């Protein structure tokens with residue numbers, strides 16, 4: 001961790017953590033020995049680390065700007081956004097480290113976002129087309145329909161009356177194990193509508209490590 005020290009005409013030492021970058025800054029009196037500053041930092045190290053971690057979590061949740069070099073995620077992997085121009089047919093291509101979005105010239109942020117959302121939707125649908133039938137068989141339930149939506153507060157939902165499932169588009173950004181957890185969770189609701197002890201027993205029976213998978217997702221929004 002890098003800490004910048006600024007010498008000022010002040011009497012006391014001040015520590016601040018930038019809200020936008022989570023960088024640590026110290027303002028110290030001009031004559032204060034560096035050892036004193038070091039001691040202060042060492043004593044506060046636990047607190048600084050905690051604050052920085054929570055800020056970093058907040059920063060990573062900031063809305064995307066869809067600019068070159070920005071981090072974007074697919075199946076839990078980080079990719080660097082690279083913007084390119086094409087004559088027609090916008091497309092999204094993944095390399096080992098980059099997610100390349102090609103749009104026609106004059107495209108704005110919304111067009112880039114739409115191209116990416118389309119990519120996420122197609123990929124997620126492919127994954128669901130693999131997972132849902134497998135788990136329908138394992139659990140012995142049948143789903144009438146599943147759709148993908150942009151949702152703010154949930155990873156998925158299930159209508160026990162109609163057998164319709166909904167999955168959050170955001171899932172495409174998370175590891176496959178997490179997507180599978182949400183599929184099993186929603187399908188298990190066809191056997192048990194509420195999150196009671198029976199539901200949890202069923203989950204453990206179907207997916208013994210469901211709690212870890214749920215925890216991995218909970219760091220963002222809840223299922």
Ligand SMILES: [Zn+2]
Nearest residue numbers: 185189195223
């Ligand atoms: Zn649920």
